[in-house]
Amino acid sequence: MHTTIQLTVNNTPCEATVDTRTLLVDFLRDQLDLTGTHLGCATGNCGACTVVLDGLTVKACTILAADVAGSAVTTIEGWTQDTRQSGDLHPIQDAFVKHHALQCGFCTPGMVLSVQQLLQEKPHPTETDIRHGIAGNLCRCTGYASIIKAVQEIAGTSSDEKQVSLSPWGRGLG
């Protein structure tokens, strides 16, 4: 069974015909070629497929593409749209690089989107807040310590006079 859906992906309206069995993660990767969203476990555990659906992070392997017609999806590609054009890294990306918060990088797109949501809701998270905030994203390389350091640096930076815009389409360090 196929169905035609309309939704907004990375601020761009799109229309596509999908098999109803298509998971949102497969739709993004295979039909839209947005391969920054990774498919890890397909059981909602690892968080590698994390995307932002109508403003909230979700695991795209637990959602049918045909069931989110009309919604707005932001993937890691859309999240960095503006900073990519300007050539700058987003503060979260900067901090991840500086603190070696990734090795193989498989979890990173999902991890970054979870960190983004955490910082939107809690600009100054404690270490416990950070651990809760990324609990849905498994990383098998870093042991998490470097990721937590990266987030702590961003949170610290944003508390002084240098205001960091943490919106997905922010301009980075002001």
Place this chain on the structure above:
Amino acid sequence: MIRAPFQLHTPPSIEEAVRLLSRCVQNGEDVKLLAGGQSLMPSMNLGLVAPAHIVSLNHIAGLDSIRQDGETLAIGAGTTHRALAESEVVRAHCPILSETAACIGDVQVRNRGTLGGSIGHFDPAADYPPVLVLLDTAFQIVGPSDERTVAANDLFVDYMTTSLNADEVLTEIRVPVLPPDTGTAYVKFTRVEGGFAIVGVGTCLRLNPDRTCRSIRVGLCGAASVPVRLTSIEATLTGKAVDNAFIEAVAAAAYEAAHDPVAELHADADYKREMVRVFTRRAVRAALERVA
């Protein structure tokens, strides 16, 4: 991509959803309701279930409302764990439900998963059932010919089995507004954050002015294949001084009630039973600290 083909239905109303369910049931075709999909989708991805029809409840307006109706909170079955955890009215009037919602899964799961979906799926290690049982929750259920209200004790029948019929939809749960002096706590034992509860204990405690027990209610998950409410202590401990002996009496009753826990990979039955005792102590202490 899910391997087994199925038809996806996205009805705009409960009536239409029920009509679709009835049709599938009458035709002898396997049908599943889809809410947040946090259990159903992984199960389908793994090929553990392969229904011929999926009826999505995600296109029905108003299924996620939370309202106070006198001495009752009426919560739509489509309310996400996140919405429940953050709801001002729930936090003010039934904080144990917010606390429970906030410890389910992880951020992404709470953003998408729903109260009704968790109840309908009824994993015996889920966090809501023990709390709903101790709150005397009423479940509003819509079927093809009528609407009915079911009490929590009658909803959870056995391991992953509720008394919901295949052609019915859970639309709303109703919990009482708790008196403001109630101390409540839900504590949970898991191997890692986000895991299902090995043991979960919910407690509501009220004290008399002389600090004796005015009322106590305790609900357990992990103690059996269905949530257990410690009804035996509700009368016997009322009026008693709330001291260490009181807490031990509650913990002992929980241990007795947990005579048949479901063994799992990380916790055999004896260990789980012991943990029921330990976490019941912690839940009662936490509730006591929060008594206004």
